[in-house]
Amino acid sequence: MPFRPSSTRAALVTASLTALAVLGLGACDSGSDTGSASAAGPSVLAPGKPGEGNRTLSAEDAQKQRADDDSPNSADVSYARMMIQHHAQALEMTELVPEHAESGKVRKLAERIAAAQGPEITAMRGWLKSHGEQETGGGHDHAAMPGMATAAQLEKLRAAKGKAFDQLFLTLMITHHEGAITMATDVKSQGNNVRIEEMADDVVAQQTSEISRMHGML
Numbered sequence: 703m704p705f706r707p708s709s710t711r712a713a714l715v716t717a718s719l720t721a722l723a724v725l726g727l728g729a730c731d732s733g734s735d736t737g738s739a740s741a742a743g744p745s746v747l748a749p750g751k752p753g754e755g756n757r758t759l760s761a762e763d764a765q766k767q768r769a770d771d772d773s774p775n776s777a778d779v780s781y782a783r784m785m786i787q788h789h790a791q792a793l794e795m796t797e798l799v800p801e802h803a804e805s806g807k808v809r810k811l812a813e814r815i816a817a818a819q820g821p822e823i824t825a826m827r828g829w830l831k832s833h834g835e836q837e838t839g840g841g842h843d844h845a846a847m848p849g850m851a852t853a854a855q856l857e858k859l860r861a862a863k864g865k866a867f868d869q870l871f872l873t874l875m876i877t878h879h880e881g882a883i884t885m886a887t888d889v890k891s892q893g894n895n896v897r898i899e900e901m902a903d904d905v906v907a908q909q910t911s912e913i914s915r916m917h918g919m920l
Contacts (some may be wrong), residue, residue, distance in 0.1 A: 708853065709840045710779075711821040716915070719720075728866070729902075738855055740804065741835075745758050745759065745761070745854060748876075753852075772894055772895050773895070774833050774894065774898065775892075775893060775895070777888075777889055777893040777894070778796065778893040778894060778895040778898040779833070779835050779887075780828070781886075781889040781893060781898060781902070782829055782830050782898065783835075783837060783876065784847055785822075785826055785882070785885060785886075785901075786823050786826050786847070787835060787884075787904070788829065788848065788881065788882055788885065789819040789820075789822055790823065791825075791851060791878070792815055792821060792875070793820060795812075795851070795856070795859065795874065795875060795878070796812040796813075796815050796816045797816075797859060798859060798871075800812075801865070801873065802859075802860075802862060802863055802867040802871075803868055803871065804864040805865075805868045805870055805920055808868045808919065811912070811915065811916065812889055814869075814912070815875070815912070818864065818908060822904075822905075825901065826901065829901075847881060847885070848880070848881030848884045848885060849877050849879065849880055849881015849882060849884070850878070850881060851874050851876040851877075851878065855874060858870065858875060859871060867920065868919075872916045872919055874915050875912075875916060876913055876917065879910075880913065882905055883906050883909055883910060883913075885905075886902035886903075886906045887906065890906075894902075
């Protein structure tokens, strides 16, 4: 007579298979929830528009907002105002080069800096005006901007001549450029306006290249 499993054993096997199936489905659901949470990402602090407070958004909402609306926020306006002042000091420094520098390379570098940053100041002033913003405002501390030379450093630069001027000019301008890159990097992560982001990209690309060139001239 052939062997047949008892009804009790069959029931146990069926129950085991059912439990495994339920566990499998649970694992799939758990993995799906984890993926969704991961995709959502961390929250993002979004600077408000001028006159408005900051807001906390999910990474997904922040991305959608940026894609749908590029209206300037407070970070964009602050960047334009501060970079106008920052560039203005760079131009002040380059104006000393013709009478104080000895190196022809330093002279050419100063010409390139002035040729780039003068039009950038004009563009940022135009951007502020087009968005109904004043060039001044926000209570920015001139000396607190990254990379800015102090009054004492500028006075020392004005008094220098020849090789001493060249060395000091390059040293101060490297620090100045590094500060501009810091500001541009910050607004790229905090701002909302596409045009400001484009101008920040230009600053990072151009001034990174010039920093490399200046290190080679020291």
